[in-house]
Amino acid sequence: xxxxxxxxxxTVEGPEVLGAKAHGLALMHRLGLPVPPAVVVVVxxxxxxxxxxxxxxxxxxxxxxxxxxxxxxxxxxxxxxxVSMPGMMDTILALEPTEEAVEAAVAAVFDSWNAPRxxxxxDLNALPHDLxxxxxxxxxxxxxxxxxxxxxxxxxxxxxxxxxxPYGDVLFGHQGEDVVSGRTRTLPLQALxxxxxxxxxxxxxxxxxxxxxxxxxxxxxxTFESGELWLLQxxxxxxxxxxxxxxxxxLAEEGAITRHEALLRVSPGHVKLARTPRIAGDHEVIGRGxxxxxxxxxxxxxxxxxxxxxxxxxxxxxxxxPETSPHDMSGLAVAAGIVTERGxxxxxxxxxxxAMGKPAVVGVTGLDAAQGELVTIDGTSGVVVRGLAPAVxxxxxxxxxxxxxxxxxxxxxxxxxxxxxxxxAAREALxx
Amino acid sequence: xxxxxxxxxxxxxxVDRIAAATGLDPAAVESELIDLGVxxxxxxxxxxxxxxxxxxxxxxxxxxxAELDAAGARPAVAAAYERFLVLNPELxxxxxxxxLRPVDGVVRVNDHDDLAYDTRVLDRFADLDARxxxxxxxxxxxLPRFGRYPIRLSGALKRVAAGDLEYLADDxxxxxxxxxxxxxxxxxxxxxxx
Numbered sequence: 274x275x276x277x278x279x280x281x282x283x284t285v286e287g288p289e290v291l292g293a294k295a296h297g298l299a300l301m302h303r304l305g306l307p308v309p310p311a312v313v314v315v316v317x318x319x320x321x322x323x324x325x326x327x328x329x330x331x332x333x334x335x336x337x338x339x340x341x342x343x344x345x346x347x348x349x350x351x352x353x354x355x356v357s358m359p360g361m362m363d364t365i366l367a368l369e370p371t372e373e374a375v376e377a378a379v380a381a382v383f384d385s386w387n388a389p390r391x392x393x394x395x396d397l398n399a400l401p402h403d404l405x406x407x408x409x410x411x412x413x414x415x416x417x418x419x420x421x422x423x424x425x426x427x428x429x430x431x432x433x434x435x436x437x438x439p440y441g442d443v444l445f446g447h448q449g450e451d452v453v454s455g456r457t458r459t460l461p462l463q464a465l466x467x468x469x470x471x472x473x474x475x476x477x478x479x480x481x482x483x484x485x486x487x488x489x490x491x492x493x494x495x496t497f498e499s500g501e502l503w504l505l506q507x508x509x510x511x512x513x514x515x516x517x518x519x520x521x522x523x524l525a526e527e528g529a530i531t532r533h534e535a536l537l538r539v540s541p542g543h544v545k546l547a548r549t550p551r552i553a554g555d556h557e558v559i560g561r562g563x564x565x566x567x568x569x570x571x572x573x574x575x576x577x578x579x580x581x582x583x584x585x586x587x588x589x590x591x592x593x594x595p596e597t598s599p600h601d602m603s604g605l606a607v608a609a610g611i612v613t614e615r616g617x618x619x620x621x622x623x624x625x626x627x628a629m630g631k632p633a634v635v636g637v638t639g640l641d642a643a644q645g646e647l648v649t650i651d652g653t654s655g656v657v658v659r660g661l662a663p664a665v666x667x668x669x670x671x672x673x674x675x676x677x678x679x680x681x682x683x684x685x686x687x688x689x690x691x692x693x694x695x696x697x698a699a700r701e702a703l704x705x
Numbered sequence: 706x707x708x709x710x711x712x713x714x715x716x717x718x719x720v721d722r723i724a725a726a727t728g729l730d731p732a733a734v735e736s737e738l739i740d741l742g743v744x745x746x747x748x749x750x751x752x753x754x755x756x757x758x759x760x761x762x763x764x765x766x767x768x769x770x771a772e773l774d775a776a777g778a779r780p781a782v783a784a785a786y787e788r789f790l791v792l793n794p795e796l797x798x799x800x801x802x803x804x805l806r807p808v809d810g811v812v813r814v815n816d817h818d819d820l821a822y823d824t825r826v827l828d829r830f831a832d833l834d835a836r837x838x839x840x841x842x843x844x845x846x847x848l849p850r851f852g853r854y855p856i857r858l859s860g861a862l863k864r865v866a867a868g869d870l871e872y873l874a875d876d877x878x879x880x881x882x883x884x885x886x887x888x889x890x891x892x893x894x895x896x897x898x899x
Contacts, residue, residue, distance in 0.1 A: 628804070
């Protein structure tokens with residue numbers, strides 16, 4: 274039994290063996306895209322480890338040989354299960370690849386499969402505990418090497434609207450974890466086109482090639498080191514709501530998928546979400562965070578509960594706090610929307626905002642706005658813009674209408690019904 | 706728990722909420738609030754909710770510190786707080802899982818139409834609550850006023866089990882809200898700023 278595979282164009286096993294992340298890397302190799310050299314410890318090795326409490330026979334030697342074969346001065350060691358468990362497991366970056374250090378890192382990733390949060394996640398989502406994760410050991414590339422280096426994430430289309438243009442964040446002179454952690458202010462991906470046109474061209478070409486393969490929007494993580502582009506991860510885009518509707522209709526009209534496939538890709542739940550209000554048009558973005566409760570709210574910024582309560586009778590208020598606690602409840606109650614500087618989708622503010630059904634953006638660092646200033650927040654995309662921005666609930670109306678017309682063609686039912694019901698009937702007819 | 710301290714931990718509160726936190730009946734709470742108002746320690750704002758004044762906040766900090774020192778309870782409360790901090794992220798994760806759920810890799814609002822999923826979340830809450838009860842028992846052994854929290858927490862879960870779903874994370878008497886008060890109480894008691 275061999276526990277390790279080199280990831281290259283010839284790596285054809287499925288995600289159940291390699292994990293989803295390594296499977297995506299192998300795909301990018303086959304598409305001729307630049308991927309830093311990597312090896313993957315297969316999922317079965319993790320299962321053996323979890324069963325026996327030690328590395329299976331032979332893994333240690335294979336790992337030493339494989340890592341030596343990478344010829345890298347620094348490596349990353351990442352989890353990569355067959356199922357998505359976002360942020361639940363360990364990652365070790367910039368490791369000096371001595372035998373001992375790599376073994377310890379692989380063991381740490383294996384162990385993180387059973388971290389309490391990971392176990393809770395699997396319990397809740399009915400995922401078996403004995404699946405295990407693959408581990409990818411990859412040569413590091415450095416986005417902070419020099420002024421021609423950087424890192425970012427990119428979607429082949431806009432995940433907020435489905436619009437057919439690349440979308441994402443870029444950070445010049447930094448490493449990838451700085452983008453994900455939100456510690457550093459990122460720039461819109463288009464900044465790459467202006468500052469590093471060569472890298473931008475390579476990235477756009479890569480996004481097209483991956484999208485053509487998936488016949489779906491894609492998500493990638495990338496780094497460019499001294500002007501050279503490297504792709505570190507890819508997966509399908511997993512769009513929701515209005516973006517899912519527009520994507521499916523556009524792909525069908527571009528001929529990438531059939532109308533029937535389009536209908537099967539959009540769930541009735543997405544159609545319900547497609548009417549979620551969103552900020553319309555272009556506005557000055559003064560802060561970005563994580564959308565914690567969907568919807569749009571405009572109002573004047575209050576930075577304390579007392580101010581919020583005082584200002585509320587005169588017009589809508591956006592409560593902006595470093596984070597929230599029970600003390601903020603009265604302020605949250607009178608506010609039209611909520612912005613916090615710290616915390617993620619499971620923070621106190623996020624939980625309360627969803628309970629109250631109020632648009633909320635959390636984890637906004639360095640917001641450029643003062644007490645009393647008028648702002649608008651979008652709890653789907655997580656942006657804060659200056660001034661009163663209009664909200665629209667039908668940004669995908671044209672696309673939705675076309676999709677529902679195809680749905681009625683498929684079901685043969687043209688009686689008046691709700692939108693979600695029309696789609697559900699078509700999907701049922703197509704699956705019969 | 707005193708009325709003053711209940712407002713300190715719960716933030717602006719109405720009479721019923723203070724009554725639930727203190728275990729006093731609403732008439733007694735109201736009478737105490739009037740006395741505290743006259744003393745300049747609390748103030749009534751729009752909507753009939755009461756909040757602390759700066760003087761009230763200072764008075765509560767003084768009372769709480771004196772109580773902690775008199776009981777010699779600082780080490781025990783600090784140790785219990787360490788244990789609480791281990792449970793806190795799990796509580797927030799579970800509240801989030803109650804409100805949102807991943808479907809095909811995409812996080813959606815939980816519309817509570819999947820009984821099996823909701824049951825799994827509630828089972829985890831019950832498990833967490835049993836462990837939280839251990840922390841509350843340690844706190845209550847050090848300072849008896851903490852003894853109301855486990856009763857209120859378990860009571861909220863019972864209401865959810867009986868079908869009042871808003872008592873998990875939505876209501877001011879929800880498990881999440883009581884938990885947040887318990888968190889705030891430990892910070893206030895130990896004098897740890899937010």
